[in-house]
Amino acid sequence: MKVEAMRAIHVRATAAIAEVLRDRMVTPLFQPIVDLSSGLVVGLEALARGPAGTELEFPDRLFAAAHEAGLLAELDMLCFERALECAVVASAPPPLLFINAEPAVLDQPVSSRVIEMVGNGLPFRYILEYTERALPTSPGVLVHLAGIVHEFGNGIALDDVGVDPMSLAFLPVLEPEVIKLDMSLLRDPDTEHTRSVCTAVAAEARRTGAVVLAEGVETEDDLVTARRLGARWGQGWLFGRPAPMGQVTHRFDPAAAAQVPPPRPGFHQARGTPFQVASGHGRVVSGSATQMTAALARLRNLVAAGSHAVIVMSADETDAPAFTRLLADASAHTRSVIMLDDPVPGESAVAVIDPAYGSAALCVESASGRLVFLDRLPAVADVARVLLSRLGPGRLADGVDRPDARRPQLPPDLAF
Structure with missing residues (x-):
């Protein structure tokens, strides 16, 4: 009935x-x-x-x-x-x-x-x-x-x-x-x-x-x-x-x-890979195991400080173990973790933005091991936008199904 x-x-x-x-x-x-x-x-x-x-x-x-x-x-x-x-x-x-x-x-x-x-x-x-x-x-x-x-x-x-x-x-x-x-x-x-x-x-x-x-x-x-x-x-x-x-x-x-602020065509579009964007904002260093560990520790501390952070992450297979541990820590402290199901080839990147405790991003070029660590909000947000622009169908890190996030099928010459 x-x-x-x-x-x-x-x-x-x-x-x-x-x-x-x-x-x-x-x-x-x-x-x-x-x-x-x-x-x-x-x-x-x-x-x-x-x-x-x-x-x-x-x-x-x-x-x-x-x-x-x-x-x-x-x-x-x-x-x-x-x-x-x-x-x-x-x-x-x-x-x-x-x-x-x-x-x-x-x-x-x-x-x-x-x-x-x-x-x-x-x-x-x-x-x-x-x-x-x-x-x-x-x-x-x-x-x-x-x-x-x-x-x-x-x-x-x-x-x-x-x-x-x-x-x-x-x-x-x-x-x-x-x-x-x-x-x-x-x-x-x-x-x-x-x-x-x-x-x-x-x-x-x-x-x-x-x-x-x-x-x-x-x-x-x-x-x-x-x-x-x-x-x-x-x-x-x-x-x-x-x-x-x-x-x-x-x-x-x-x-x-x-x-109202004027429109900024291109501001929200990806302008390169996360590492390329990050290298335009900060110093590129030859990342040793010590430097990588220190950078990840700073990110963990930021995540642990508050529960309202947005975390966007992409991990190459080379760096997967270290980033997986960070992902586990992040999932325990916040519900706003977004893991790209289609990682950026040859790179690993994570951006953390918290309104109360600050922001930071780490981008790694996997083959060379070079890395960039950023802690200025506009630069971190720039990396987050590049990562989000690549977001496709997948799952949130907390296991909640995320609807298909594919781009709208718009005519190439005109939209909205």
């Missing part, structure tokens, strides 16, 4: 979502994002809504039904298309349009409709929002998509920062243009957790020029708190509830797009 009931639910979900897709029954609402100093609206975030008055109107049920029907990728792409379509035809397009990306389907091909609109030119910059949920499952895809977004003059945002401390470690790797503080920080501004998150976010914003945005600003007290936490922009019911584009009457800040 249970099997029949589940089959019936699946059939209903498939039929309902198929109808939504066929008739393009997604109507995005748009919520303002405001400069906390000037009060001007700097952009809009698109929020998907299904057919009004039905059980699929709100996004939780809409996306749950699409997942049940096996049509999540198609729905997510339709939401992206509809957000662009409504903003493009607006009488006064926003300077910035924030659009969410569904983590489970980040590796899907881009639709011809999106390609057409982007190819014709957009009257705004769009900011693609990654949520924390994508970090442990699709890190390689995140890096690749960020590169595509930048190639076409747009930007990325990391959403829900503060829910999972791992997001802080990914900040220097992704270097998002906008960092969105989760509303939970606004609700508990004086906890040690909130203070540590906001300290790390402020340091990253100073280093990269990223804009810090506070979510969930609902009252004047929230506004005061958001400023105290270091937010420059804010979003929430205090500034306006989501509404159809035709009802948007906000006064936009014409300089808003210029407040």
